[in-house]
Amino acid sequence: MTRLRALSVAVLVLALPASAQAQAEIVDGSGRTIRPPARVERVYAAGPPASVLVYAIAPDKLLGWTRALRPREAAFFDARAAALPELGRLTGRANTANVEVVLRARTDLIVDVGFVAGTYASLAERVQAQTGIPYALFDGRLDATPATLRALGRLMGDAPAAEALALWFEGELADISARVARVPRDERPRVYYGRGPAGLQTGGTGSINLEVLDLLGAENVAAEARAGLVTVSPEQVLLWNPAVILTTDPNFWQRAWTDPLWRAVDAVAQRRLYLSPHLPFGWFDFPPGPNRLLGAWWAGRLLYPRVFGDVDLEQKVVAFHRRFYHRSPSAEQLRALLGEPGVRPSQ
Amino acid sequence: MKARSIAYAGATAVLLALIALAFAVGRYPVSLGELATLAGALLSNAPHDLASNVDTVVLQVRAPRVLAALLVGASLAAAGTAYQGMFRNPLVSPDILGVSTGAALGAVLAIFLSLGALGIQLFAFAGGLAAVALVYGVGSRLRGHDPLLALVLTGVVIGTLLGSAIALLKYLADPYNQLPAITFWLLGSLAAVAPGDLAIAAPFALIGLVPMLLLRWRMNLLALPDDEARALGVNTRRLRAIVVAAATLMTAAAVALSGIIGWVGLLVPHAARLLVGPDFGRLLPLAMLIGAAFLLAVDTLCRTLATIEVPPGVLTALVGTPVFLWLFAVSRRPW
Numbered sequence: 049m050t051r052l053r054a055l056s057v058a059v060l061v062l063a064l065p066a067s068a069q070a071q072a073e074i075v076d077g078s079g080r081t082i083r084p085p086a087r088v089e090r091v092y093a094a095g096p097p098a099s100v101l102v103y104a105i106a107p108d109k110l111l112g113w114t115r116a117l118r119p120r121e122a123a124f125f126d127a128r129a130a131a132l133p134e135l136g137r138l139t140g141r142a143n144t145a146n147v148e149v150v151l152r153a154r155t156d157l158i159v160d161v162g163f164v165a166g167t168y169a170s171l172a173e174r175v176q177a178q179t180g181i182p183y184a185l186f187d188g189r190l191d192a193t194p195a196t197l198r199a200l201g202r203l204m205g206d207a208p209a210a211e212a213l214a215l216w217f218e219g220e221l222a223d224i225s226a227r228v229a230r231v232p233r234d235e236r237p238r239v240y241y242g243r244g245p246a247g248l249q250t251g252g253t254g255s256i257n258l259e260v261l262d263l264l265g266a267e268n269v270a271a272e273a274r275a276g277l278v279t280v281s282p283e284q285v286l287l288w289n290p291a292v293i294l295t296t297d298p299n300f301w302q303r304a305w306t307d308p309l310w311r312a313v314d315a316v317a318q319r320r321l322y323l324s325p326h327l328p329f330g331w332f333d334f335p336p337g338p339n340r341l342l343g344a345w346w347a348g349r350l351l352y353p354r355v356f357g358d359v360d361l362e363q364k365v366v367a368f369h370r371r372f373y374h375r376s377p378s379a380e381q382l383r384a385l386l387g388e389p390g391v392r393p394s395q
Numbered sequence: 396m397k398a399r400s401i402a403y404a405g406a407t408a409v410l411l412a413l414i415a416l417a418f419a420v421g422r423y424p425v426s427l428g429e430l431a432t433l434a435g436a437l438l439s440n441a442p443h444d445l446a447s448n449v450d451t452v453v454l455q456v457r458a459p460r461v462l463a464a465l466l467v468g469a470s471l472a473a474a475g476t477a478y479q480g481m482f483r484n485p486l487v488s489p490d491i492l493g494v495s496t497g498a499a500l501g502a503v504l505a506i507f508l509s510l511g512a513l514g515i516q517l518f519a520f521a522g523g524l525a526a527v528a529l530v531y532g533v534g535s536r537l538r539g540h541d542p543l544l545a546l547v548l549t550g551v552v553i554g555t556l557l558g559s560a561i562a563l564l565k566y567l568a569d570p571y572n573q574l575p576a577i578t579f580w581l582l583g584s585l586a587a588v589a590p591g592d593l594a595i596a597a598p599f600a601l602i603g604l605v606p607m608l609l610l611r612w613r614m615n616l617l618a619l620p621d622d623e624a625r626a627l628g629v630n631t632r633r634l635r636a637i638v639v640a641a642a643t644l645m646t647a648a649a650v651a652l653s654g655i656i657g658w659v660g661l662l663v664p665h666a667a668r669l670l671v672g673p674d675f676g677r678l679l680p681l682a683m684l685i686g687a688a689f690l691l692a693v694d695t696l697c698r699t700l701a702t703i704e705v706p707p708g709v710l711t712a713l714v715g716t717p718v719f720l721w722l723f724a725v726s727r728r729p730w
Contacts, residue, residue: 243575245510245511245512245515280586281704282586330572
């Protein structure tokens with residue numbers, strides 16, 4: 049309902065002549081009404097997913113990163129983006145930003161992308177009341193990304209650029225879904241996602257950390273567990289005996305090969321334990337932004353080689369980087385990204 | 396005399412029964428027959444025809460975890476008993492001189508630096524030792540006060556300082572990756588204990604245990620005021636240093652293995668004292684038996700109740716709070 053209303057407002061806004069002064073009101077992802085200034089030139093992204101989206105839509109409008117890019121991350125961006133300052137996070141979960149810093153940066157708009165539930169909405173409301181800067185909150189789920197891109201684009205006055213990104217992203221999601229639909233149930237391997245230094249943290253269906261698996265309709269062995277992160281016992285993993293294990297932790301990936309416990313799991317015995325790439329932003333789990341699209345292609349190839357076999361991962365990386373990071377990775381960077389141990393099946 | 400023997404025999408029997416139970420239950424189904432076959436094969440050093448997973452579950456998962464629960468439970472209980480006697484205070488727990496907070500800071504720093512499981516354990520152990528060394532070094536130099544009071548106060552303030560350092564690292568940590576890992580470590584768990592981790596922790600815990608057991612009859616004197624003890628020919632300063640070092644080694648090794656598990660070191664000494672009285676020589680072995688049994692029972696519940704692990708600190712608090720209040724209500728003896 050709100051989305052429909054937002055859409056009609058957007059149509060109205062787009063229909064207005066460009067010379068219109070103040071932009072009309074816009075309803076954000078949490079249902080709050082936002083009145084952005086006529087021209088939005090300086091955007092403060094409150095968390096990493098928002099940074100990625102704002103940078104993708106209008107790289108020149110992003111005021112800074114929540115954490116300055118490390119050299120290994122910065123290598124994937126142009127010099128201006130690499131040099132953007134560190135401004136801190138403003139999300140409710142772990143604030144590191146100072147509201148005065150936001151004000152001093154002459155911010156036109158604050159954007160946060162992630163959960164839109166009550167806590168975050170009230171936080172946004174407070175900061176907005178305190179600073180007088182409009183604070184918009186959008187849904188960060190992977191399948192909500194096109195809608196979030198569009199809404200954010202309208203808010204920032206970059207509707208055409210955002211629309212192009214949204215259309216492309218929709219196409220990618222649709223392509224993935226169409227492929228997944230061709231994988232019969234009995235061809236879907238039982239998969240376990242292991243986080244943390246011991247690989248014993250995982251999540252159930254609906255966890256934000258495992259959205260990629262949900263998108264791929266994967267047989268998550270821990271599906272029944274609570275949505276969110278939980279610890280499981282090694283015995284439970286043995287009992288599940290997954291055929292594939294995905295991880296984001298290099299220490300765990302390294303250790304599992306020699307650990308007798310993990311070697312007793314089919315996935316490790318069959319050498320189907322994979323480590324997700326993490327540069328410049330993680331592919332599989334965090335930060336929970338559009339960057340996880342690459343994780344979906346990556347995991348899709350690993351889980352369903354028959355249906356995803358023709359997907360050229362390098363091409364996917366280039367296409368995503370060009371659109372969202374505004375710079376194609378060099379051949380050498382691609383090789384390093386995809387050639388890291390654990391990323392691809394070892395033959 | 397007779398009642399005491401019953402207490403010892405009872406605690407030992409309960410502990411043995413719990414060990415047997417802990418080996419027999421778990422998420423992975425292993426039948427009693429399979430367990431017996433495996434035990435027989437191990438004893439006679441003969442090959443067995445069991446599924447290899449049974450072998451893995453029992454020897455790689457359950458055995459180290461059961462041993463870790465025994466080790467951590469006994470260590471925390473022993474350290475708690477020693478400190479409650481030494482500080483003459485029933486509310487003292489093994490963390491009074493900052494060992495858990497120091498270990499937590501070490502572990503959090505290791506997670507912040509993206510080290511692996513081994514690095515986290517070693518950092519935690521070193522952090523625990525360093526924190527107590529700092530507290531003891533500073534506390535014993537504060538002249539003009541009761542030495543015990545000086546130690547406790549130094550422990551409290553330095554513990555607070557270390558707590559702030561942990562808070563700072565949590566604040567700076569990556570919120571999606573490191574922060575959850577830190578939170579899980581601080582919650583405490585024996586889920587990830589592997590045989591290798593145990594091999595590192597056990598020697599240190601045993602090194603701490605030996606002097607404590609050997610000196611346990613003399614430790615009663617620590618409860619006396621310094622001048623009275625000195626009149627009896629005991630160098631309380633040195634004895635105290637040995638006890639602190641021993642308790643610290645044990646606790647640091649335990650916490651590095653399990654993360655922070657509350658209540659064991661506070662509650663178990665009281666339960667033991669209720670059974671055999673305050674004499675340290677008799678108290679210490681019983682407290683260790685009860686501590687080992689208590690944590691083993693809690694951890695067995697933690698890993699069997701649900702598909703996901705239950706944090707042991709939650710269960711110990713759930714059991715500990717009412718039991719502690721009850722013990723206080725029924726206890727008429729001096730602690």
